[in-house]
Amino acid sequence: MVRTYKEALAWIHGRLRLGIKPGLERMEWMMEKLGHPERRVRAIHVAGTNGKGSTVSYLRHILQAAGYSVGTFTSPYVEKFNERISVNGRPIRDKEIVELVRAIQPLAEELETTELGAPTEFEVITAMMFYYFGKKNIQDVVIIEAGLGGRFDSTNVIYPILSIITNIGYDHMNILGETLEKIALEKAGIIKSGVPVITAVNQPEAWAVIAGKAKSLKAKTYRLGEDFSIVQHEANEDGERFSVETVFSQYPDLNITMFGAHQVQNAAVAVMAADYLRMCYSFLIEKEHIYEGLEKAKWIGRFERISNKPLIIIDGAHNAEGIRSLVDTVRLHYPNKDVHVLFAALADKPLEQMIPPLAGIAKTITFTSFDFPRAASAEQLAALCDHPDKACITDWERWLKEKRKQKRSDDLFLITGSLYFIAEVRKLLL
Structure with missing residues (x-):
């Protein structure tokens, strides 16, 4: 007991x-x-x-x-x-x-x-x-x-x-x-x-x-x-x-x-x-x-603005429909921002439908992974993306700490993918 x-x-x-x-x-x-x-x-x-x-x-x-x-x-x-x-x-x-x-x-x-x-x-x-x-x-x-x-x-x-x-x-x-x-x-x-x-x-x-x-x-x-x-x-x-x-x-x-x-x-x-x-x-x-x-009403982890300077938004868009809604929301509310995406997801998701729409709004797109049994590797994710400015990283915490130091008003740092990943990111940022 x-x-x-x-x-x-x-x-x-x-x-x-x-x-x-x-x-x-x-x-x-x-x-x-x-x-x-x-x-x-x-x-x-x-x-x-x-x-x-x-x-x-x-x-x-x-x-x-x-x-x-x-x-x-x-x-x-x-x-x-x-x-x-x-x-x-x-x-x-x-x-x-x-x-x-x-x-x-x-x-x-x-x-x-x-x-x-x-x-x-x-x-x-x-x-x-x-x-x-x-x-x-x-x-x-x-x-x-x-x-x-x-x-x-x-x-x-x-x-x-x-x-x-x-x-x-x-x-x-x-x-x-x-x-x-x-x-x-x-x-x-x-x-x-x-x-x-x-x-x-x-x-x-x-x-x-x-x-x-x-x-x-x-x-x-x-x-x-x-x-x-x-x-x-x-x-x-x-x-x-x-x-x-x-x-x-x-x-x-x-x-x-x-x-x-x-x-x-x-x-x-x-x-x-x-x-x-x-x-x-x-x-x-x-x-x-x-x-x-x-x-x-609020719902944490859904298009949640964590910081204004720099502008950091986290969103647990973990399937194709969620990604499409996220992309539409970014275009509607932040049409003039330079969007820098950090993405991590589970390998059993329809990744080939999720990544291209994100790449379509991104100035840069960075792929990573996290400690979860079904998490896809950064390399798996990047292989599905043809963005000219894409990258793979292992230390996403360091990436976040570096981005938080930047103060360009034109930048939007968008962190999305698995809700399990978003939970870890939110814990670090707050």
Whole structure:
């Protein structure tokens, strides 16, 4: 039995060796043994390829502004593991992590002796979350981010009050499938009978899958561009200004401090979700709560400005869609800057689709690697790039320290790629 926080984390992370095991049987077994804590959680379930974390943050801040206590379950973490289970944005305490592991560890060991086999790292973390929010610290509402896909994701044992599918893109194709239809089918797996679905999915083939699934389950859909819309969007120095029209109300001149058209979409989804909760579940959400919540919302590691002199921005754009959104945001907000890119990524990502768009906005592009089992080498990354001013480095910390000394107002240092890499960079810079 674990005694310390360090031992608890070691036990959790030690389960990484088990890899990914799609399926809900092990989660259902653990939930039954725990007395079904997931049934006591008033949940909003969020799936999608990109934008889940930002959407969770927008919606959480709106609900908090309205006076609700909000639990969240997100991944991966950036600064500390405890972030994954948070209350009103505050990660749970080290002591609570130890208590949760003590509750789940005996079950994991018992489960390992059955024909179902040992639960994975993500499964035990999910079980910890359900036990915490269902037994130890019940919240007004808990916003739960799916880990991978949706249909067989370990979070999918809940029956939520609302389902959100942010978007569909090409990521984790080795597990979810190689077409948008197959990926959409996995994401649509979170849709439950009679539970409304809010989405920003725009590809016709992906939408057809989601709409078909929702129709078969009599789940009402609210789609961005069809049932609610963004109007009058303009970028400014501090973020984005835009208006949203939903089937219930109008919200002119909203402001967010996260950058990019993709963040406007994420915010619009959160506004639609809040409006639905207000109209159909009697949540006491006023218009001023929506304005206040959106403006306060932040999501670390996503187009985050770490320094102004020199201008340093970090962004965990870890797939092709994320890179395209990042490139569009740089062009929109910093069209006249000399962009110097530092890039590191995992080898199993679609790198041949990610690197060329970055090279297209870069004056210089530098590749590196970091201490992670699936990290690509700098040389692997550089081989996919034909930029005339590209370089490979091993000591990215030294590179950052040198760049921080530069004060040219025309320079923008853009550090991007794997979220695991961004977490290390952020720790060093702050």
